[in-house]
Amino acid sequence: MWDAVWLTAKLASVTTAILIVLATPLAWWLSRKGSWLREVVAAIAAMPIVLPPTVLGFYLLVALGPQSPLMAPLHPFGVRTLAFTFWGLVIGSVIYSLPFAVQPLRAAFEAVGARPLEVAASLRASPLDAFLSVELPLAQRGFFTAAILVFAHTVGEFGVVLMIGGAIPKQTEVLSIKIYEFVDASQYASAHLIAAGMLVFAFVVVLAMLLVGRGLGRLQP
Amino acid sequence: MTGDGLEVSLEGRVGSLALAAAIDIPARGVTALIGPSGCGKTSLLRCIAGFRRLAGRVAFRGEVWQDEARFVPPHRRPIGYVFQEASLFPHLSVRGNLAFALKRADPAAGPPSHGLDELVELLGLAPLLGRGVAQLSGGERQRVAIARAIATQPRLLVMDEPVSSLDPDGKAEVLARLEKVTAALQAPMIYVSHDRAEVTRLADRVLTMAAGQVRSAEPPPQPPRDAAALDALSTEEVRRLALAALKAGLRPD
Numbered sequence: 001m002w003d004a005v006w007l008t009a010k011l012a013s014v015t016t017a018i019l020i021v022l023a024t025p026l027a028w029w030l031s032r033k034g035s036w037l038r039e040v041v042a043a044i045a046a047m048p049i050v051l052p053p054t055v056l057g058f059y060l061l062v063a064l065g066p067q068s069p070l071m072a073p074l075h076p077f078g079v080r081t082l083a084f085t086f087w088g089l090v091i092g093s094v095i096y097s098l099p100f101a102v103q104p105l106r107a108a109f110e111a112v113g114a115r116p117l118e119v120a121a122s123l124r125a126s127p128l129d130a131f132l133s134v135e136l137p138l139a140q141r142g143f144f145t146a147a148i149l150v151f152a153h154t155v156g157e158f159g160v161v162l163m164i165g166g167a168i169p170k171q172t173e174v175l176s177i178k179i180y181e182f183v184d185a186s187q188y189a190s191a192h193l194i195a196a197g198m199l200v201f202a203f204v205v206v207l208a209m210l211l212v213g214r215g216l217g218r219l220q221p
Numbered sequence: 222m223t224g225d226g227l228e229v230s231l232e233g234r235v236g237s238l239a240l241a242a243a244i245d246i247p248a249r250g251v252t253a254l255i256g257p258s259g260c261g262k263t264s265l266l267r268c269i270a271g272f273r274r275l276a277g278r279v280a281f282r283g284e285v286w287q288d289e290a291r292f293v294p295p296h297r298r299p300i301g302y303v304f305q306e307a308s309l310f311p312h313l314s315v316r317g318n319l320a321f322a323l324k325r326a327d328p329a330a331g332p333p334s335h336g337l338d339e340l341v342e343l344l345g346l347a348p349l350l351g352r353g354v355a356q357l358s359g360g361e362r363q364r365v366a367i368a369r370a371i372a373t374q375p376r377l378l379v380m381d382e383p384v385s386s387l388d389p390d391g392k393a394e395v396l397a398r399l400e401k402v403t404a405a406l407q408a409p410m411i412y413v414s415h416d417r418a419e420v421t422r423l424a425d426r427v428l429t430m431a432a433g434q435v436r437s438a439e440p441p442p443q444p445p446r447d448a449a450a451l452d453a454l455s456t457e458e459v460r461r462l463a464l465a466a467l468k469a470g471l472r473p474d
Contacts, residue, residue: 115308118272121295122302124325124373130296133321137312 001190003170004178011086011174012154015093019101019150020143022094027105028135032114042106046099053096057163060092064164084166089174092160100149108142109135144212152205155198225282226409227377233275235264240275240433242268248282251403251410253420256430262413263305265435266381269411270302271295281377299327301375301408305382307362309354315365316350322372340368343405344398360391364398371406378410385415392419399423 030042048056063070064082071081082088116138120130136143158176165172167181175194182191227246234240240261246252254262267273271286272295279287286293309318319337341347344364349357357365363383370378383399384392396419403410403423414420420427428435454462 115304116310118295119302119304119308119310120321121272122270122300122373123322123369124296124327125321126296127294129325134310134312138310 001178001194004173004175004194007086007170007172008155008174008176011089011093012151014090015097015154016147016150018090018094019097020147023098023101023105023146027102028109028131030102030106031109042102045102048096049099053157053159054163056096057092057160060088060095060160060164064088064091083164084168084172086171089161089165089172092164093154093157096157096160097150097153100153101146104142104145104149105139108139108145111142112138141212145209148205148209148212152202155201227269227411228278228280229265229269231265231268231275231277231279233277235261235273235275235433238264238433240264240268242277242434243436244428245437246409246411246428247426248409250425251412251423253424253427254411254413254430254435255415255417255420255427256435258415260430261433261435262415262430263381265430266302266379266411266413270300270379271298299373299376301370301373301378303363303366303370303378303380303383306386307354307359308366309357309362309369311354313354314350315346315352315354315357318354318365318369319346319350319372322369326372326374335371335374337372340372343371343401344368358391359387360394363387363391363395367395367399367402371402376408378406378408379413380410381413382415383412384419396422 026041026045030038030045032038061083062068065071066081066083068081071079074080074082082091112135116134117127117130120134121127125133155174156176157174158180161172161174161177162180165174165177167173167177173181175198179191179194179198182188182194226248227244229246230243232241238259238261242265254265256262264273268275269279269286271293274287274292277287278285281299285291286298309315310321313321319340323337335343341350344367346365346368349361349365354362354365367380367383370380384395387395400422412420412423417427428437451459
């Protein structure tokens, strides 16, 4: 069981790190005013919220399988498929949790607005300098929210994992799958243990979000 | 065009306003730009600073900031900009805000003529340095913002109604400091206001903007040298002379 806990934590951490890096430029671009194209891209980035996880998982299974043209560039490196592997799960989780990173970051960047960047430019800060030294610190609440949401959402993921990961111990057998297997095997005591642990985890996550939302503003100098 | 001050000739639409500016601002002293709210003063400043682009040309001391071919981005224009509302960075202390600008001052412009100590002295910031931005009054914030703009060692300082959102006490406090700033500063300044009374203490010259239009004042009419020349003037010319004399501070006895 501890293998599953460790694997789940690893999957959620890797997914969170990748998503923060990927979603930051995307969310920032979406937060600027402008063309209808942004709304189209925003809609695509939000689709995983509405899509059944099994649909997403099915397409990923096809895309990451040995027959997929997307896999062809990896063949020379000895990788024929990412289905039923840890990195396949990471790719699935990144796509599945994308909206949970993009939405809070976009909202945070929009709340900061264009003015602080103009002020920074008037003080000779290049656009990248202004982004790193002004926009990021002012949007930090959005980063906390995004990281917490993505981590928790990845921990709770079931459908996508089942479709593209299966239940290979130490590779793709995460906690939510483990519960399912315990129940399937009528081992209710073990299922209870994990379920109760997840319950406590969920409470801590929500509490942390509320504290971040209320407290962080006051902690700033 | 003399080429040693700021030359601006811009034209274009800003929302529903048709903006047209043809001004030539000397390289020294304070030029006030006044006009009613919504007449395009802020938009014009934003074009000069490079936050907005309209068709035309902007050049400063012979250096072209904008023409058909080029557009220098705001962070490469040696302008100090004081915004109308408090624009201090809330994640930094007063000292942090000043350091942000000092750190990025153009090293090519030579050693800073206004270091931290001079700025603190000039704008009376000593008791504020360690404070957070949220703990400042409106007047204190604008004093810090002015110091921060000067900290970039600007070659042109622009101020967009820096006191119009302040209460009377804050206004007096900032204006008193501004008089010291204008005395100490080498760089020319453009000071935008909708209040003519406010600028009389500060400005060396006044440009008036209305409905998006502004152009540099024509040179004042030359008074005639003798009675015969005066007799030859039309009523309209005499009226203009009398008006210019009144504006220059002469009072009819």
